[in-house]
Amino acid sequence: MQVFDFIIAGSGSAGSVVAERLSASGRFSVLVLEAGGTDRRFYVQMPLGYGKTFFDPAVNWNYKAEPDPGLAGAADHWPRGKLLGGSSSINAMVWIRGAREDFDDWRDAGNTGWGFDDLLPAFKAIEDNQAGADAFRGTGGPVHVTDMSAVVHPLTHRYLEAGRQAGLPLNPDFNGAAQEGVGIYQITTRGGRRMSAARAFLRPAMKRSNVRVETNALATRILFEGSRAVDIEYEQNGQKQQARASREIIVCAGSVASPQLLQLSGIGPGPLLQSLGIPVTQTNANVGANLQDHVGINYTFRAKVPTLNSVLRPWWGKALVGARYLLSGTGPLSLSINNGGGFFRTDPARTRPNMQLYFQAFSTVIPRAGERPILAPDPWPGFSIGLSNARPSSRGEIMIRSADPRDHPKIVANAYSTEADVAEMLAAVKFVRKIAAQPAIAEVIAEEVLPGPSVQSDADLIDDFRKRSGTVYHPCSTCRMGPDPATSVVDPRLRVHGISGLRVIDASIFPGNITGNTNAASIMTGWKGAGMVLEDQG
Incomplete structure (x- = not known):
């Protein structure tokens, strides 16, 4: 032995x-x-x-x-x-x-x-x-930690301004003195490769x-x-x-x-x-x-302006970003799809954030069997604002x-198995819509695709996030x-x-x-x- x-x-x-x-x-x-x-x-x-x-x-x-x-x-x-x-x-x-x-x-x-x-x-x-x-x-x-602030998709900056308009501070570093606010995520890459x-x-x-x-x-x-x-x-x-x-x-x-x-x-x-x-x-x-575990959901919007869908969907776009990545290790393929995000409180009485945000300048409403279609997004310009609970009480x-x-x-x-988790997620999805309604980003939204404008009552919102939520792998x-x-x-x-x-x-x-x-x-x-x-x- x-x-x-x-x-x-x-x-x-x-x-x-x-x-x-x-x-x-x-x-x-x-x-x-x-x-x-x-x-x-x-x-x-x-x-x-x-x-x-x-x-x-x-x-x-x-x-x-x-x-x-x-x-x-x-x-x-x-x-x-x-x-x-x-x-x-x-x-x-x-x-x-x-x-x-x-x-x-x-x-x-x-x-x-x-x-x-x-x-x-x-x-x-x-x-x-x-x-x-x-x-x-x-x-x-x-561990090399990359600062994405100079290379994120332009829509990310609209998201940040919309978050500010919705009442959140701009946060340059979620790992710094404070966590609350909206900002650009740092990621574990180096030289265009995963770290x-x-x-x-x-x-x-x-x-x-x-x-x-x-x-x-x-x-x-x-x-x-x-x-x-x-x-x-x-x-x-x-x-x-x-x-x-x-x-x-x-x-x-x-x-x-x-x-x-x-x-x-x-x-x-x-x-x-x-x-x-x-x-x-x-x-x-x-x-x-x-x-x-953290459980999350995306709200997805059709945009009036180009998003990453416009580059990653067509064959010529794939060819361009692929060539750029292979030649220089840069471009969309060298990043995470989560360009921006943030942390917020569903109730001002809370002493610290209980929800996390994710901004993605792309969308994948149309499913593909057996694949997570990050490299084949929807055939129209779309983006998503996602969120997940940070400290759920479900066990x-x-x-x-x-x-x-x-x-x-x-x-x-046992996701959403406590009333507290359901209540905070209900408040959270309403806040996502509040962000989307701010002028900085509302002016480039053609429509809300998921869950869609017909989903309005508390009961319908809860039904929707029960059907569409899932683990965020934590x-x-x-x-x-x-x-x-x-x-x-x-x-x-x-x-x-x-x-x-x-x-x-x-x-x-x-x-x-x-x-x-x-x-x-x-x-x-x-x-x-x-x-x-x-x-x-x-």
């Missing part, structure tokens, strides 16, 4: 960071197990190519949630990255840390060392921000002799001696393999697969595991529970269906962190309660969801968690 100091299950946003940091000194040997394959694919590296990876089984787990009453019975599509870099290799690249208050809430729940002031040095160390360093921003770090966690962290680590990365290697079970995790089983090319960790096994498989692996290994809800014939190593009802769960690690787990999202908290094993899975040092030699380091440990996209916080969690491992190793 092969022996390594550390074995990391998963090479995603957190796992790539953990691998790089643990191997940097050369003292420790590191094995990384990745169920997927390489990230060296054209549509992975090209930023706008994520439309092509949205359903691609070669790089995507393509999970499907259970039919959800909150979404009018729809079974939502849950894309998660199945390749080096994980979901950071197929996401929309928007770089949002989350609000100060989010992390202070983590700290105040008993997670010492996880407040915003504790984490700011890590966030700054991670970044190489094109906008430069300041009290909140870093330069020289592994995934694999590119920023794992690829440099793979050049070291003390790092071994196994692709197409599905971690199937953790093995124990008493209450200590010692070995990991995995399948690769149809063969069962086993490796030993002399120091620690670190699960970085993400908010879906991390609780799945723990449950397959006998850590989780006792009655469920027993019913599936899995010997119980550690009973913990929180493994897979407490699922939180779901992710539980295994069988003892077979190849079976996708059962994802019960699941977390299924192995949540906390000091009390009765309510959490890992302690504030990310060690699994009741088990030695085993940690979980990824977005599944978030005590609560954050205000915004989760990739930056996932990478920070990898950085912070790896630091804790190194501290504990002396």
Whole structure:
């Protein structure tokens, strides 16, 4: 049996960071197990190519949630990255840390060392921000963060002015002193290519002799001696393999697969595991529970002026933007479709934003089977203003269906399952219409296409967002962190309660969801968690 100091299950946003940091000194040997394959694919590296990876089984787990009453019975599509870099290799690249208050809430729940002031040095160390360093921003770090302000579509500036006219401040940096307002998103790219966690962290680590990365290697079970995790089983090319960790096994498989692996290994809800014939190593009802996710919807408009549809739809437009990208790494293909966005409060009495905005100078009302048609939008000029809830109160769960690690787990999202979530989304979609009614953008709107002017009453608006909403791909908290094993899975040092030699380091440990996209916080969690491992190793 092969022996390594550390074995990391998963090479995603957190796992790539953990691998790089643990191997940097050369003292420790590191094995990384990745169920997927390489990230060296054209549509992975090209930023706008994520439309092509949205359903691609070669790089995507393509999970499907259970039919959800909150979404009018729809079974939502849950894309998660199945390749080096994980979901950071197929996401929309928007770089949002989350609000100060989010992390202070983590700290105040008993997670010492996880407040915003504790984490700011890590966030700054991670970044190489094109906008430069300041009290909140870093330069020289592994993750290049691109400032899109000089290259966004012209309609984005109309959106920003409309947001200002609707009462929101203009915000030059959502990761700066304040989060509220409208502004231009910063994204994780460099030189026209995606800056995934694999590119920023794992690829440099793979050049070291003390790092071994196994692709197409599905971690199937953790093995124990008493209450200590010692070995990991995995399948690769149809063969069962086993490796030993002399120091620690670190699960970085993400908010879906991390609780799945723990449950397959006998850590989780006792009655469920027993019913599936899995010997119980550690009973913990929180493994897979407490699922939180952001749910969103787009309002779409036909424009009187050209949008990205006008360039990305016709063959000659595709040829032009394709040639520009291949020759210079610039143009629409080098960006995220989310040029602008923002954060707002649905009630002025709230102390901080509870909703996120997205502005897209393109539209995809006309569906295409099996594809997210970012590169083939509607045949008329359109744009969308999207939004998602930032801290919903609805809770779901992710539980295994069988003892077979190849079976996708059962994802019960429970979207809009509380009256509070329904009420705030109703207020939020009304605010989107308020933005669209402002002079700066109303003068270029020909009509509202979705949901359309006939949808006006509260009941109709609620019915519409139940039918058209879906995940915005930010699941977390299924192995949540906390000091009390009765309510959490890992302690504030990310060690699994009741088990030695085993940690979980990824977005599944978030005590609560954050205000915004989760990739930056996932990478920070990898950085912070790896630091804790190194501290504990002396």
